[in-house]
Amino acid sequence: MKKLTYLLADEAATIAVGDYLAKVLQWQCQQQHLQQALVVYLNGDLGAGKTTLTRGFVRGMGHQGNVKSPTYTLVEPYDLPPWQVYHFDLYRLSDPEELEYMGIRDYFTQHCCCFIEWPEKGAGLLAAADIIINIAYQGEQRVIDFCASSIRGEDVLQQLEQKYP
Numbered sequence: 001m002k003k004l005t006y007l008l009a010d011e012a013a014t015i016a017v018g019d020y021l022a023k024v025l026q027w028q029c030q031q032q033h034l035q036q037a038l039v040v041y042l043n044g045d046l047g048a049g050k051t052t053l054t055r056g057f058v059r060g061m062g063h064q065g066n067v068k069s070p071t072y073t074l075v076e077p078y079d080l081p082p083w084q085v086y087h088f089d090l091y092r093l094s095d096p097e098e099l100e101y102m103g104i105r106d107y108f109t110q111h112c113c114c115f116i117e118w119p120e121k122g123a124g125l126l127a128a129a130d131i132i133i134n135i136a137y138q139g140e141q142r143v144i145d146f147c148a149s150s151i152r153g154e155d156v157l158q159q160l161e162q163k164y165p
């Protein structure tokens with residue numbers, strides 16, 4: 001499966017790559033006249049840039065307001081027709097049963113883009129990832145890996161590779 005690696009020099013670069021990912025989905029949607037769900041797992045230490053990347057994505061999908069970290073709420077929804085974007089942060093999840101209570105399965109719809117920080121805390125209850133992102137510190141900068149884990153993920157990364165400078 002495809003793997004892309006980039007060095008992200010600063011916060012703006014992290015936002016930009018999230019924005020490119022949004023552009024890929026919108027471009028595919030225009031080309032193919034259908035939008036397919038995308039599930040992204042985000043791995044990396046605290047402060048690595050998981051929320052920053054998601055912010056770039058959510059804004060790239062057309063959201064104009066704040067993108068706050070869903071640390072306390074577990075999920076922040078964005079209604080961006082024809083998409084439903086859900087940003088999860090499971091860091092504070094103490095019991096996976098909480099995910100059952102919030103009806104986690106209902107979030108994984110046909111038209112969703114789910115970005116999930118700390119996915120290991122929801123192991124067994126989340127939809128499978130299409131793309132797994134790992135962000136690691138490299139001094140003051142970051143290294144980001146995009147790993148495809150489905151045909152859908154492979155397709156998106158193929159386009160990202162062509163569009164990302």
Ligand code: ADP
Pocket residue numbers: 008009010011012013014044045046047048049050051052053117140141142
């Ligand atoms: P996480 O969600 O992974 O805990 P955040 O996105 O909340 O991390 O915070 C990341 C922090 O690192 C922010 O202060 C942001 O300004 C900074 N940052 C993001 N991307 C980079 C980068 N590529 N290089 C250096 N600093 C970055």
Ligand code: MG
Pocket residue numbers: 050051052069089117
């Ligand atoms: Mg975060």
